[in-house]
Amino acid sequence: MLAPGLVKDDPRRVQRVHPPFRRKRSFSSASVCATNPAMEPSSEQRLPSSDQASLFRSLGAAASHINASGDLDTTLRHLLEAVCKDTPWAAGGIMSVDTDEGYARVVARHDPSHLGASLSDRWSLAESPSRLALAGNEPVIIRDAQKSRQFPGYRREAIEHGYRTVVVLPMQYRNLAGHRTVLSVRSRAIVAVTQAEIALLQFVVHLGEIAMNKARSLAEEQAFGERLRSALTAHGLLLDQALADGSVEAAAAKVASMLPNPLVIVDLTSRRVLTQHSPLPLEIDDITWQAMTAGEGGQQFLDLARRTFPGGRLDARDLEVSIGGRKLRVPAIVCPLNVDGERVGALILFSRTSDFNDLDHLLLDSARFGLSVQMMRSYVAHAAAARSLEDLFADLLDGKVRALHDIADRARRLGIDLDMPARLLVVSLARDDRLAPAAAAEIRRAIEPAVQRFDRLATAVARAGAIVVRYPADRGKSTDMAALTRRLIDEVRTAAGETPVVVESDICRQPADYAGAWRDCGRVRELARRFNRSGVVTARDFGPFFVLMSAVDGTEMRAFVDDLIGAAARHDKTHGTAYIQTLSTFLDHGCRSQPCADALGLHVTTLRYRLARLRDLFGLETDTPEQRFALQLALQFQKIIVPGEAHAVSEEPEET
Known part of the structure; x- marks a missing residue:
């Protein structure tokens, strides 16, 4: 059938x-x-x-x-x-x-x-x-x-x-x-x-x-068991690496060998970005990727490592990575690394969480823990060195007489030669607020590589709510110094949201000079804050009386200027006259009529008419040294109070 x-x-x-x-x-x-x-x-x-x-x-x-x-x-x-x-x-x-x-x-x-x-x-x-x-x-x-x-x-x-x-x-x-x-x-x-x-x-x-x-x-069980044994072995080796006197680079290399995905390790303490393999091999090869992240391309990962992540332990997101001027989105897992509640780095793994099983998460946690331990060692060592420098500069800038005899020895142990001529660069907020300690420490870590590139003997410390950079006085590096100053301004602007005040001191040739340089920078800084200046500010910006100006209250200074030459200034502004400019030029030329007239492009008769009008209308006399000094001081104060104000020059005799 x-x-x-x-x-x-x-x-x-x-x-x-x-x-x-x-x-x-x-x-x-x-x-x-x-x-x-x-x-x-x-x-x-x-x-x-x-x-x-x-x-x-x-x-x-x-x-x-x-x-x-x-x-x-x-x-x-x-x-x-x-x-x-x-x-x-x-x-x-x-x-x-x-x-x-x-x-x-x-x-x-x-x-x-x-x-x-x-x-x-x-x-x-x-x-x-x-x-x-x-x-x-x-x-x-x-x-x-x-x-x-x-x-x-x-x-x-x-x-x-x-x-x-x-x-x-x-x-x-x-x-x-x-x-x-x-x-x-x-x-x-x-x-x-x-x-x-x-x-x-x-x-x-x-x-x-x-x-x-x-x-x-x-076979799957055996493979899982083998991976588990490998993970535990790698975990033990990573802990040995972290607990030994190893480096962050060595720990990063061990983590890269544990995890199969391309990754980026960010060390905020040393501001380094460590990586091996490209997450986009079709777009950029490994060597180019490493060079990019070691240079300016690494800043995007430094910024990412400082962010607050909602996931706490890890955060899965599509990262926007800049490569060669293009922005590409790459799926990634970001694991923040913290020490005593302070962010010290991040582990960025280019993979989706759906690609991860329990064993992968175990490996990731192991890598995160090992890197945190290693970065804790680096952070503690860096913080200790920073405290030693800050203690040294506290005694140096305060000019403690008892400590001056051993400051040079302490400085040499820290690699600083105080007998070498150097300058101070003081960076602080334009407002009266001081930089928060955490922000000052972060800014100091951010600028330290740039300071070291400028000169390996340069040093940066946080002091009294400001960042103080000591660098050798070398005229040949003026261009590099301008670039370093711009970098300092950019870092503080990023951290504090405003343009800071940057003051450069005179040359310090011995330990005793630093206290005076610090006080002078403080005076210029206070004047800049008082008159709403920011950016690079020097004592020359405040004329020859900056020490006197720093000791005078701003309100009193304005009252002094207004009482002496305020009426003439208001008359110039209302009628378009040039009495204040005429008075200033006359005093600058030693009260000599002909040189002053030539400088103003006037006939001597016109100059004498203006001076007579100053005396008749505003009671301004230049006969005695005391009168001339008071007028010069008022004019200097006015330049600081109203910087850049120009006075119209009238070629005709002024009317009342």
């Missing part, structure tokens, strides 16, 4: 038909190509009932082997051997099917009779029944492979090696590459394949799937 689904109308081909009804089967849609007993030749074989018990015992032994063994190749060979023992099947195999490549490859084979001694391990799907078995998810039976025209590849080898009936059954298992698998058996004689025998082969298929799934699970 023909089994439903497949019938044989020609011994050389297989044809599918749709019967008027289907019987309920124990296996889904399993279709068998059988032959009518009247049409079966006498050479067809069936499995004797006495051999079925032996077959099931063999399959039971194979199942026990599946349960006990972890070797997939051996297990599959045992399974195939059980199928071919005491059955008409002389050989069997399991193949994986790569539909994209168009080939089926042998995974396991049992061929005790050497039917396949020279068979290929790779079959073209165009000539293989495996393709049909997977497409229909049904067994495919070739009753006589030696007469099959549908599968010419099988026909050639069947004739060459003497096998006849072939059965190919689909398997649900997929390998790591996602390829489906099939089971095939071959016989030397034509076999009448019944539904019961197909069910038996389906049972073998299920045993094979169990074996392969078990092997995959075991």
